[in-house]
Amino acid sequence: MTYRVFSRATVLGTAALLMLGHLPQAHADNAEDLITRGRYIADASDCSACHTVKGGRPFAGGMAFKLPTGSIYSSNITPDPAHGIGGWSEAEFSRAVREGTRQNGASLYPAMPFPSYARMSDSDIHALYAYFMKGVQPVAEAPPASDIPWPLSMRWPMSLWRAAFAPSVPSAQKDVTRPFPDPAIARGAYLVEGPGHCGACHSPRGVALQEKALSGSGGPLFLSGGAPIDGFVPTSLRQDQRTGLASWSEDDIVAFLSTGRNRKGEAFGGMTDAISHGTQHLSQEDLHAMARYLLSLDPGHPTATAWHYDPAAAAALQRGDTTAQGAKLYVDHCAACHRTDGRGYAPAFPPLAGNPVVMSDKPDSLVHVVQSGAALPGMAKAPSAFVMPAYGRMLSTQQIADVVTFIRGAWGNNASPVDAATVAGLEKSAPRPVLQDKPAPLN
Structure with missing residues (x-):
């Protein structure tokens, strides 16, 4: 029998070698996990919706934000050292995201929702930085320069803001x-x-375009x-009656954020991008x-009263009575999808009866959807895509006012009528019409 004698130094050295042998893989796993987490936070923060132009390279910037004084464009946030953020330190990245300052200390325009991102944790910022530096492909493209004229283009007033x-x-x-x-x-x-920055769109703003409340602790204006x-x-x-989420359940909200549709309505406008690029990728x-x-x-x-269904409009349409303002237009152009009773075929075609968008004090959204149409792309958990045609190409301003008035007044909606002058004014700012003849492809 042969005995081997191991000194303490040999044992420690061997143990150290065994540990070192596992360290590279452990570090690789940890780095990959960090990048994965950062990707999730980027989805939660909806970074792609503003920094990726349709048909463009991911996060290469160039999205236009039109202001009364001109246009600004989202920046390239890929790790390209010349045109992106490849030369930024994590501290500089953190200051940009949470404090609204460039690498050189100049202020960012508040189109970047840094007042909300200020709430993000150090660990989430660290993961986000790892993702943009290691998980995103660099793109050597410079976004267009802003065209705001001097002296309005000066950034130092933004530091006061x-x-x-x-x-x-x-x-x-x-x-x-x-x-x-x-x-x-x-x-x-x-x-x-924080990351979702929902208040950036869903909270009212003051005369300086600041959000009047940044969190639930800021009072009832937040998300109002x-x-x-x-x-x-x-x-x-x-939880507002009629114009808020008072009638939505927890599952209704989850379905909407997952798929852009539920039994109550469908996403349109910027909310479609927020779901497509962002919330559909979040965990249940x-x-x-x-x-x-x-x-x-x-x-x-x-003090707002709850909506209650009124069958009078449906009964009139079902017996062929289209004498109400806009009723015949509704039957000819809308009822096939949204039904004479206004209940639609959810989640494919949303109900108009009791819909918060329909009952809003401001008819803008409904008018624009009728004028310009809308497209809901397929989502991972709801692959079917749906398109609402743009009736602005076939109906006059007065006809759009009539059919919108009918929808807002029927089935217990009881919202105020809309006149042709209001529709004409909204036409000037109408989004570009949806021209697809077939559903948009899946993302």
Whole structure:
């Protein structure tokens, strides 16, 4: 029998070699996990919707934001060192995302939702940085330069705007840790108020275009409905009767964020991109957390009465009575999909009866959908795509006013009528008509 004698140094050295032998793979796994997590956070933050032009390279920028003074364009956030953020440190990246400053310290325009991103955790920013540096292909393309004329193009006034309206990172993250009824609602608040930046569209803005409330702690204006964007009016996401989510269940909200459709309605305008690029990629757990948080928000208009279905319009149409203003137009152009009773064929064709968009004080969204059409692309969990034709090419301004008035007044909707002058005014800012003859391809 042969005995081998091992010194303490030999044992330690061998152990060290065994550990080192596993370190490269462990580091590789951890790095890959970090990139995967960063990709998820990029989806939750809807980065692609603004930084990827349709048909363009991912995150290469160039999306136009039209302002009264001119247009600005989203930046290239790929790791290209010349045209993107390849030369940025993580600290510089963090300041841009959460504080609204460029690498050189100049202020970003608040089209970048840094007042919301200020709530994002250090660990999420770290993962996001890893993803953009290691998980995104560099693109050597420079976005168009903004065409805002001098002196309006000067950025130093934006530093005053940031000081007045954008929260500091410490104050924003302190608000994140405020008490919540349960951890799921806390997680939903973080996603909605922070990465999801839902308030950027769904909260009202002041004279300086600042959001009047940045979180649920800011009062009932938060998520109470926003100003028109590309002709569409973001609805209330609070528990408002008629114009909010009071009649939506947790599953309704999850289905909408997953697929862009549910038994209550369908996405259109910018919300379609937010779902396609963003929320459809989130876990069911996170979507339920977001839904629970939204359901926890008190109504912004607590005295509003609930919608109740009124069958009078349906009964009239079903007996052939089309004497009401716009009724015949509705039967000829709308009833095949949305039915004479206004209940539609959800989730393929949304109901118009009791629809918050239809009952809104501002008819902009409904007018624009009738004028310009809408396209709902297929989603991972709902592959069918649907197109609403653009009736602005076949109906006059008065006819659009008539049919919109009928829809807003029927089935208990009881919203105010719309005149031709209002429609004509909205036509000037109408989005480009949807011209597809067939459903859009899957993303």
